[in-house]
Amino acid sequence: MKIFNTLTKKKDDFVPINEGKVGIYVCGPTVYDYIHIGNARPMIVFDTLRRYFEYKGYEVNYVSNFTDVDDKIIKKAIDEGVESTVISERFIEECKKDMAGLNVKEATTHPKATEEIDDMIAMVETLIAKEYAYEVNGTVYFRTRKFSDYGKLSKKNLDDLRAGNRELKVSGQDEKEDALDFVLWKPKKEGEPSWPSPWGEGRPGWHLECSVMSKKYIGDVIDIHAGGEDLIFPHHENEIAQSEAANNAEFARYWMHNGFLKINNEKMSKSLGNFFTVREISEKYDLQVIRFFMLSAHYRSPLNFSADLVESSKNGLDRIKTAASKLEEVMASGVDGDINVAETANVAELYAYVKRFEDAMEDDLNTADAISVIFELVKFVNTTVTADSTKEYAAKAYDTLKLLADILGINVKEEAMLLDEEIENLIQERQDARKAKNFARADEIRNLLTEKGIILEDTREGVRWKRA
Ligand code: AMP
Ligand code: ZN
DSSP states (O other), X not given: OEEEETTTTEXXXXXXXXXXXXXXXXXXXXXXXXXXXXXXXXXXXXXXXXXXXXXXXXXXXXXXXXXXXXXXXXXXXXXXXSOHHHHHHHHHHHHHHHHHHTTOOOOSBOOBGGGOHHHHHHHHHHHHHTTSEEEEXXXXXXXXXXXXXXXXXXXXXXXXXXHHTHHHHHXXXXXXXSTTOEEEEEEOOTTSOOBOOTTOSEEEOHHHHHHHHHHHHTOSSEEEEEEEGGGIIIIIHHHHHHHXXXXXXXXXXEXXXXXXXXXXXXXXXXXXXXXXXXXXXXXXXXXXXXXXXXXXXXXXXXXXXXXXXHHHHHHHHHHHHHHHHHHHHHHHHSBOSSOOHHHHHHHHHHHHHHHHHHHHHHBTOOHHHHHHHHHHHHHHHHHHOOTTSBHHHHHHHHHHHHHHHHHTTOOSSOOOOOOHHHHHHHXXXXXXXXXXXXXXXXXXXXXXXXXXXXXXXXXXXXXXXXXX
C-alpha cells in the first residue's frame, strides 16, 4: 500500500515494522464538550484505514487517546462548579456514543492522559538526565536547540520561527532558554488538578501525553501516527522531539494527516464558532450518511460541509442500500440450484470490482475512487441480477457489495442499534417476566438482545450488560 507520508512529502510504500502487524496512533480529542463534525473526520478516515488493514489480514493495534486534562476542561469545570473529572468523564462517554453512531470501532486502547502521569514523569526525568530538558521555577521545558532534527516534519525554518516567537519571551516567558522551548511539565495553579512530581505539584504538557501513551501501548517505534493537519506543528513536531530524544529511536515511520472540514469554505472550529456537533447533526441525518459523506473525498483534500453535498451523499448511500435489499430479495426468491454459465462470467466481473476497489485503497487510501467503484458495482448488479437469477449468484453479488461497504464501515443493511435506555428497559422487562415465572418471554428477550449484540451477565448484584 502507498501512503502519503508527511515526513517525506511523497507516497511511500508501506512496510510494517513487524510482518503482519501494524501499530497506529491517532491523536484523540480534548474532552471538554461534544465533538464537532470536524473532529469526526480523522476518526472516520483512520478507522477506515484500520478496517482496510484488518481486511488485508493485519493485526492492528489501534491506539487513540482522550486528552482529559487541559485548560478548556478546567475552565468548564470551574464554570459549572464541579471537578474536572466530571467534565472529562461526561464528554468521553458522549464522544463514545457519537463514535458508535459513526460506526467508528473502539480503539484497541483508548488511554486517558490522567491515568498515565507516572510514565509522563518518568519520560521527563529521562529527558532531564539527557539534558534535553531543564526545570525553571517548577516548569520543565524541552531544550529544542539540542534536538538537531527539530522541524523535520513541518519543514519549518527554525530561525524564522524564533524571530516570530520573540514577543513571547518579552511577555513573561523569559525564563525559557530559547523561544522555541516548549513545556513538558507545568506547575499547579490554584484550583487546578495536579499531581506530585520531582518539580513540585503540577500537570503534564499536552505534547508529552501522546509521546508517553504511544510508547506504552505501541512501543518506541510506531508504524503510523495520524491526526488532523493542524497538529503537524507544533504538536507532532514536539512529539517527535520528545520521543526521539528520550528513546534513541525513530518515533513514527509514517505520518498521515487529514485535511480540514470546512464550512462556507472556512475552517470549521470551536474558536470560530462555525461548527456543528455530531450530536446536532445526528438529529437531521443518519450518521451513516455523514460517514459516507466524509469518505466521498480524499482524506487529504479539504472538504466543504454543505446541506447539498450531504444530501447527495444520502442519495448515493440509498442507491447502495436499495441495491443490497434487492439482492436479498433474489437471494430468497431466485432460482434454486447451481450458478449458470452467464452468471459464472459475471462472478469473475465481481472479483474485478473488488480488485479495483483495492487498487484505489492501496493508493493512499483513496476512498473517493473506492466509492466510485462501489457505484459501478451497484450498476453492474442492478443489471445482472434479476428475478430469474440464481439465489447463489445473487448471494455472491450481495457478499461482494457488503464486503466493500464493510471496509468503509458502511452498513448496507439497516441494523437498528438499541439505545442504552432501550436495553435497560428490556432487561427490566426480562426480570419482571422471570419473577412472574414467564420464562418463555424472559428467554425471548435474552435472545433478542443477543441478536443485537448485547451480552447479558447475571451477577449477584443484578444483571450487567455490554455490547459485543
Ligand atoms: P482537538 O480536540 O481540537 O485536539 O481535535 C481532535 C482532532 O480533530 C485532531 O486530530 C484535529 O486535527 C481534528 N480536527 C479538528 N478540527 C477539524 C476540522 N475542522 N477538520 C478536520 N479535522 C479536524
Ligand atoms: Zn497527539
